[in-house]
């Protein structure tokens with residue numbers, strides 16, 4: 001067998017896609033390796049969401065290209081969102097052999113074959129309206145054997161004005177629920193104890209729409225939760241405009257559905273949200289948070305925030321800060337706005353907040369979140385949580401780490417517990433990033 005090294009950037013969806021690609025390649029005589037030096041094929045699965053994500057990959061491609069000096073037969077390919085967005089440019093600027101967009105992974109063996117035969121570069125980047133890779137059993141890469149991602153839908157049609165994803169991942173489509181449940185059951189049988197159902201906007205998941213046997217996202221969550229009480233279920237990501245009360249009720253009803261919701265706010269200002277084409281106001285967002293808190297006891301909440309979007313005033317920025325304070329997020333992903341060509345914002349609005357000012361606002365947001373995370377963690381000191389043990393702590397071999405239902409990492413002395421087991425852990429101390437505890 002030949003060896004393929006796959007490096008993955010970007011979202012969890014990309015991680016799930018790399019596992020689909022590894023599976024396709026395994027059936028075509030390629031085995032995955034973690035050692036780049038023994039690879040016959042290097043694939044990089046890429047993200048276009050911000051300019052710096054693309055710059056990082058371009059630097060890596062130059063490094064990969066230099067490996068050809070010692071290995072003339074080495075093939076290099078780009079997958080994912082940059083492949084879809086840049087296509088020919090990657091061949092011309094970065095000397096890659098194959099460029100394959102998110103809906104064309106089944107073409108990889110053919111493209112490789114042609115590239116080897118003819119010593120030319122090949123591109124396949126046509127977006128599909130129905131590809132979900134439903135029949136492919138992913139080959140787990142870098143796995144802890146405990147937690148896994150399952151892709152349940154692809155694409156996005158929300159067209160948030162700043163976002164490149166609708167252009168790189170195409171139309172929204174849902175995967176056959178039977179194949180999702182089959183994959184979750186199979187993972188459980190193999191010893192996995194947590195699955196995260198993935199989609200760009202999971203609340204739009206729909207199968208057999210309008211028919212008696214229609215399955216929406218809440219129903220799908222329920223079906224997966226029923227596989228076993230020992231299988232934890234998570235999901236990502238929800239759009240605030242369509243997270244439903246039915247879903248919140250389902251989360252509350254099943255102990256093994258984790259009490260954690262990632263609900264990207266982006267901005268706390270209604271004016272900015274309108275320009276971002278988010279389709280909700282500050283008040284709408286607050287109502288959703290209230291519904292979460294009223295329905296689900298002790299639910300962890302995290303978010304995404306963009307600093308310095310087009311024409312954002314200091315008042316808009318302050319509304320973001322006050323919303324953060326009001327919600328009391330447990331954690332957040334926070335970014336400077338990065339203009340992406342072809343998006344609605346790039347066409348309609350000027351990227352007019354200077355980089356220095358964006359960064360100043362971002363730092364203010366990060367600083368506030370550090371305090372909120374610390375406050376949230378301090379409230380957990382003294383509490384007992386059920387933790388699913390995921391691995392050995394980086395700090396010491398004698399310590400393990402896992403997560404509680406609210407998605408917080410807890411580190412503790414291992415005693416006689418093992419990875420993959422559940423443990424009751426009492427939190428004894430914390431930092432803003434981590435809880436520390438002891439097994440009880």
Ligand code: 5AD
Pocket residue numbers: 049050162163164264266304305306335336337338339340
């Ligand atoms: N600039 C900065 N952040 C962005 N995101 C998406 N597009 C951009 C952009 N152009 C952020 C959003 C989204 C997360 C995945 O990335 O916050 O929720």
Ligand code: SF4
Pocket residue numbers: 009010011012013014046047048049080081164165168169
């Ligand atoms: Fe990045 Fe978005 Fe593509 Fe995921 S879908 S890789 S976050 S651009």
